[in-house]
Amino acid sequence: xxxxxxxxxxxxxxxxxxxxxxxxxxxxxxxxxxxxxxxxxxxxxxxxxxxxxxxxxxxxxxxxxxxxxxxxxxxxxxxxxxxxxxxxxxxxxxxxxxxxxxxxxxxxxxxxxxxxxxxxxxxxxxxxxxxxxxxxxxxxxxxxxxxxxxxxxxxxxxxxxxxxxxxxxxxxxxxxxxxxxxxxxxxxxxxxxxxxxxxxxxxxxxxxxxxxxxxxxxxxxxxxxxxxxxxxxxxxxxxxxxxxxxxxxxxxxxxxxxxxxxxxxxxxxxxxxxxxxxxxxxxxxxxxxxxxxxxxxxxxxxxxxxxxxxxxxxxxxxxxxxxxxxxxxxxxxxxxxxxxxxxxxxxxxxxxxxxxxxxxxxxxxxxxxxxxxxxxxxxxxxxxxxxxxxxxxxxxxxxxxxxxxxxxxxxxxxxxxxxxxxxxxxxxxxxxxxxxxxxxxxxxxxxxxxxxxxxxxxxxxxxxxxxxxxxxxxxxxxxxxxxxxxxxxxxxxxxxxxxxxxxxxxxxxxxxxxxxxxxxxxxxxxxx
Amino acid sequence: xxxxxxxxxxxxxxxxxxxxxxxxxxxxxxxxxxxxxxxxxxxxxxxxxxxxxxxxxxxxxxxxxxxxxxxxxxxxxxxxxxxxxxxxxxxxxxxx
Numbered sequence: 001x002x003x004x005x006x007x008x009x010x011x012x013x014x015x016x017x018x019x020x021x022x023x024x025x026x027x028x029x030x031x032x033x034x035x036x037x038x039x040x041x042x043x044x045x046x047x048x049x050x051x052x053x054x055x056x057x058x059x060x061x062x063x064x065x066x067x068x069x070x071x072x073x074x075x076x077x078x079x080x081x082x083x084x085x086x087x088x089x090x091x092x093x094x095x096x097x098x099x100x101x102x103x104x105x106x107x108x109x110x111x112x113x114x115x116x117x118x119x120x121x122x123x124x125x126x127x128x129x130x131x132x133x134x135x136x137x138x139x140x141x142x143x144x145x146x147x148x149x150x151x152x153x154x155x156x157x158x159x160x161x162x163x164x165x166x167x168x169x170x171x172x173x174x175x176x177x178x179x180x181x182x183x184x185x186x187x188x189x190x191x192x193x194x195x196x197x198x199x200x201x202x203x204x205x206x207x208x209x210x211x212x213x214x215x216x217x218x219x220x221x222x223x224x225x226x227x228x229x230x231x232x233x234x235x236x237x238x239x240x241x242x243x244x245x246x247x248x249x250x251x252x253x254x255x256x257x258x259x260x261x262x263x264x265x266x267x268x269x270x271x272x273x274x275x276x277x278x279x280x281x282x283x284x285x286x287x288x289x290x291x292x293x294x295x296x297x298x299x300x301x302x303x304x305x306x307x308x309x310x311x312x313x314x315x316x317x318x319x320x321x322x323x324x325x326x327x328x329x330x331x332x333x334x335x336x337x338x339x340x341x342x343x344x345x346x347x348x349x350x351x352x353x354x355x356x357x358x359x360x361x362x363x364x365x366x367x368x369x370x371x372x373x374x375x376x377x378x379x380x381x382x383x384x385x386x387x388x389x390x391x392x393x394x395x396x397x398x399x400x401x402x403x404x405x406x407x408x409x410x411x412x413x414x415x416x417x418x419x420x421x422x423x424x425x426x427x428x429x430x431x432x433x434x435x436x437x438x439x440x441x442x443x444x445x446x447x448x449x450x451x452x453x454x455x456x457x458x459x460x461x462x463x464x465x466x467x468x469x470x471x472x473x474x475x476x477x478x479x480x481x482x483x484x485x486x487x488x489x490x491x492x493x494x495x496x497x498x499x500x501x502x503x504x505x506x507x508x509x510x511x512x513x514x515x516x517x518x519x520x521x522x523x524x525x526x527x528x
Numbered sequence: 529x530x531x532x533x534x535x536x537x538x539x540x541x542x543x544x545x546x547x548x549x550x551x552x553x554x555x556x557x558x559x560x561x562x563x564x565x566x567x568x569x570x571x572x573x574x575x576x577x578x579x580x581x582x583x584x585x586x587x588x589x590x591x592x593x594x595x596x597x598x599x600x601x602x603x604x605x606x607x608x609x610x611x612x613x614x615x616x617x618x619x620x621x622x623x624x
Contacts, residue, residue, distance in 0.1 A: 348566075372610070
């Protein structure tokens, strides 16, 4: 690994071990020993991990209110440029933090997330807070109740913080489809943060939240994590309750966490996972202590490399970084085995039939009657449906509703929808076959680093193809995580995707953490 | 699968209860044509012997006992209604 001086954090001494081995040179060891005085270790509280902050809260080095104030001030200082938030409620966050401090003072702290500000994608209900899906359709909507994940975060003592921007109704890969504003990538404000959970990724990357929740239907957590230098997990379908999540494609949607580290993702997952009687697709399974399991599961593992993921369309710098990660695992004692997922190339086509079909059905509820936008110019009830939907939905949502309606319409159902469901079977079987030989599969997360705003917005198909490495994981219902694995020559983050076996998140997280601990990519932060 | 990658946009927009402008119709027709053309890739596969997958894992109906449980108060349930009257949602006249 080369020293790259464009990353200012190297001078700020977040990772002292990395310093010692690389900079300054050996002749300056004495200088190195003095580093803590000259460059305070991670002076920025807002770039600390949840694990570090949890420790500081537990040992009373900081209070939850101080932490909340730090995050609020940071957000106010930079969100005018990053624009990760649709809205935030300062007094509500401070009240939650104050309650956390009171619990701790009474000896009733609830665990590692107590007092930690957690950002939420604006498709997850938080009682009394706006819930917009970044759509004009829901611009005035206020959640009457908590999503199960929000309730569980509260039970863990977390501070629910802010409503984070997304592509409207989670449809997109760049957060440019938000009806309100485009979120910027904190690493290069001219570029997109990825999507659809772009706000959730940008907020953590920029120090405006400690961890956050997103939702992932075709890559919407993993791809923005890759583009913003974060760890982001899509859990196995059914591990995390979808109650209170605005539905996009119900057989594919999963809520999952973003964090600076795999450990933070493990801590957050532990708080939100588990069976919920309010979600009939929620799976009955024991939830291990994911954080504790990280230390227990040490491999070596057998990792599969699918040849279909390394063909045309893969950016050479991304490919090289992923190859170095493969080499690392091999040197660390893991068996590396080439596997084949032969139906990968059909993933995007099958996905855009299934996801749009489910979306056209799910979004039928936005009719202007019970909630959401109602047209003021409608003449009768039918006209009210047509106009309310025309005025409330943006172009990408309309496009997908039309496509989804078409593939389900009489005469086309078998040709499109049923065929796509059969291809989904083949894609799932590819993975199950590969897992007879390997523990996890290793791929790039996104074929390219963050692209420029506007670059793909006029070409929906090009945008869809940017999800080619993540989409099949949703179709197969598997867990997948993206972790930082390097930077391009011009300083853009690169993500590594690890795909695990159903409900074996503990193993997947341990495999990811083994790489993370041997590298310092995750300790670098954007300069804003 | 259809021979051509054409969508009858008026027919489908009517099914979807979406009023589209002329500009949207022309733009979506072209874009959806491209997407459908891409989707026809699926015709390369022989799926005659393959069972469809609706869910990655088997799901079945989950029932609870049919007993009344606490629910949202009417005021809260209606707080997002665009128009209401006497604890009911108000809509334009439906019958003549």
